[in-house]
Each structure stands twice: as C-alpha cells, then as structure tokens.
Amino acid sequence: MKIAVDAMGGDLAPQAIIEGAIQAATELPSDAKIILIGNENIIKDVFKGYGDVPSCIDIVHAEDVIKMGEHPTKALSQKPNSSIAIGFKLLKEKEVDIFCGAGNTGAMHVGALFSIKAIEGVLRPAIAGFVPQLGGGHAIMMDIGANADCKPEVLAQFGELGSLFAQYTFQLSKPRVALMNIGEEEQKGSLTAQATYPLLEQNKKINFIGNIEGKDLFTNKADVIVTDGFTGNILFKMGESLYEIAKKRGIKDDFIDQTNYEAIGGSPIVGVNGNVMIAHGVSTPLAIQNMIGWAYKQVKSKAFLHIAQALN
Structure with a gap:
C-alpha cells in the first residue's frame, strides 16, 4: 500500500508533515509505504535533523506549491508541477492508493473532482x-x-x-x-x-x-x-x-x-473514485501521524469501491 502525502501543504509544512510521517512510519504495518510529495531538496534538508530517511518513506519531487490563498481551479491549471497536482496525478494513475494533504482545501477538493472524478450517480x-x-x-x-x-x-x-x-x-x-x-x-x-x-x-x-x-x-x-x-x-x-x-x-x-x-487528523472525501483525505491547515506532526494511520484504514476498507458498486 502506498500512502501519498503532500509534504508542502499546510501552515507548518514541510517540518510538521515530515515529522508526522516519520512518527507514522514507526507504527504502520509492513505492507505500507509513505510517499512524500514536494521539493526534494527542501524535504531532504528537513530530514537531516532526524537522521536517515526511513526505508518505508519515498520522496517524489514537485517543483511548485499551491498556497493557501490561491484560487483552487486556477492554481491547479497554472501549476501542473505542484505537490497537489502531482499527488492527484499519481492517484489517478493508481501509482498510490490514497492522497492526503493539509494544504489548500479547495484545491484538494477540486483536484479530486478533476482527476479521479465523482462516482457515477453521485x-x-x-x-x-x-x-x-x-x-x-x-x-x-x-x-x-x-x-x-x-x-x-x-x-x-x-x-x-x-x-x-x-x-x-x-x-x-x-x-x-x-x-x-x-x-x-x-x-x-x-x-x-x-x-x-x-x-x-x-x-x-x-x-x-x-x-x-x-x-x-x-x-x-x-x-x-x-x-x-x-x-x-x-x-x-x-x-x-x-x-x-x-x-x-x-x-x-x-x-x-x-x-x-x-x-x-483528516477527513475523507466521500463519493469520488478513489481515496482522498484532507487535513487542517494548522496540522501538527501528531495530526499528520494520525491522519496517515486513518489513511491506512481507509484504503483497507475499500469503501469507495463498495459505494460505486452499490450505486451501479
């Protein structure tokens, strides 16, 4: 299982996101992997304060960041290399099983609707x-x-x-x-x-x-x-x-x-063709840690697949 997290989203990012991911990595089952999406150099600089990057954490580079105050739709179209846009690209292509973020809530919601889209009938x-x-x-x-x-x-x-x-x-x-x-x-x-x-x-x-x-x-x-x-x-x-x-x-x-x-730590978007969790913009390391834990449960539940099957 691959749990993707926007490393650059949130008022306390990337420090709080990375620290929360490190804490979550110690508790997740062995079949889980955390994918941090964001500027690779910045993420690696933060990791220096914590030692080596845990083996269950990978980094996917994203050049841009969608800021909290930006218009969701405009930002997604103008910043295709942002951490949110890349996160949804990976989710759409089934390279990850869930995408989580504490960044621009509107961009997370619009990104879900534009990429994995609503379940038919929702x-x-x-x-x-x-x-x-x-x-x-x-x-x-x-x-x-x-x-x-x-x-x-x-x-x-x-x-x-x-x-x-x-x-x-x-x-x-x-x-x-x-x-x-x-x-x-x-x-x-x-x-x-x-x-x-x-x-x-x-x-x-x-x-x-x-x-x-x-x-x-x-x-x-x-x-x-x-x-x-x-x-x-x-x-x-x-x-x-x-x-x-x-x-x-x-x-x-x-x-x-x-x-x-x-x-x-996070709230799921229900009614889309995939797993997405949105966190508070002020998320602390503990919030991120718990969100990742719930993300694991969310993927295991296969709730969105059951919803799609029931509606069809």
Whole structure:
C-alpha cells in the first residue's frame, strides 16, 4: 500500500508533515509505504535533523506549491508541477492508493473532482467528519464544508453515501442515519430539511431513524449525521473547540481529548473514485501521524469501491 502525502501543504509544512510521517512510519504495518510529495531538496534538508530517511518513506519531487490563498481551479491549471497536482496525478494513475494533504482545501477538493472524478450517480461528493461519541467510536457527519448549500436530493444521497461509508469503515451492518435538525418532529426545520425527511424515510437501503438535534451530536444516537456543509462545518468546528477550551481551563477528560482535531487528523472525501483525505491547515506532526494511520484504514476498507458498486 502506498500512502501519498503532500509534504508542502499546510501552515507548518514541510517540518510538521515530515515529522508526522516519520512518527507514522514507526507504527504502520509492513505492507505500507509513505510517499512524500514536494521539493526534494527542501524535504531532504528537513530530514537531516532526524537522521536517515526511513526505508518505508519515498520522496517524489514537485517543483511548485499551491498556497493557501490561491484560487483552487486556477492554481491547479497554472501549476501542473505542484505537490497537489502531482499527488492527484499519481492517484489517478493508481501509482498510490490514497492522497492526503493539509494544504489548500479547495484545491484538494477540486483536484479530486478533476482527476479521479465523482462516482457515477453521485450528485455531489462530500467531506465527511469523524464525530467522537460518548459511548466510544465515531459517527460520520456529511457534509462538513464542501457543499454549503444543498438541495433535498443531495442531502438524501448523503444519507446513503454515509451509510455505505460507515458500514465498511466501521463494520456496521445497519448504520443508523439521522437528519440534523432543530427538533425531532418530522415537520420541524427549514423547507429543505422538511423536504429531505421523506426522501430519507422512503429509502429502504438505509436505516433512517429520524431527526436529531445539536444536543445529540456526541450522544451515540446515530452512526451517520446528515447535514449541509454550512451547518456541518459550524457544528464540527464548535465540537473541536471543546478541547481548546478544556485545555485553557486545565480540564483533562478522555472524551474531550477525542474532540481535538489531532485525534483523527483528516477527513475523507466521500463519493469520488478513489481515496482522498484532507487535513487542517494548522496540522501538527501528531495530526499528520494520525491522519496517515486513518489513511491506512481507509484504503483497507475499500469503501469507495463498495459505494460505486452499490450505486451501479
């Protein structure tokens, strides 16, 4: 298995990316290899502070970098030799099994759509967030930022995509799918939420349990939480803030520790013909290390293949 990582993407790159890759290399199974993509001279200079490059880490040279503030589509077309563009080229050509990056989120999302493309039948691929649950494990929330505005049909499909993803990622036979709303009653919420509810209810391929509220985010009521990217992003980042608040107040709690973005490190794009994970721009070595660990699980789950098979 080859796990490609954008070595130049992120506010703390390349130092944090390389350090995280070195830490991950000590924990990955023997069948895994990490491919760092970026300026070879810069990467090797950073490695000098850590000794020899581990045998399970290879470097693929990329001359350019897409910066955080650049327009995604323009940058990808104008910088074909950037680390993100080369990463997706390798993924498209099946030279690597997954591509991970903490760089320009828009470029990562657009790059996935332009290279490996959406699975046939998918209306809009989504970014999935791993939400820790009080009873242990995680729920999948879709979307957490890729699609700020969604029609009912798109939200309803998120329920099906999320169900399939959870089924094969977490080995759940009948994942519980819920719609995030402002009340549990069927008639509650915006016009979009009200129109989405019956579409989810009528889909016999999923185990729809109805609406949940914001207070239910962490309480193990659902395995898949359906929402638009605007609401999902706000909820997800508010959840992540619990760790920083607790840390500032000197509070130590095992569950709150799981809300720290470093605990998972990355979020997969669900609905494309391949494996892609997006990390926070401020990713630390620990976040990168954990993202690579989850990337390994993602490839092993073959979730995107199961989704494609189910939709076809």
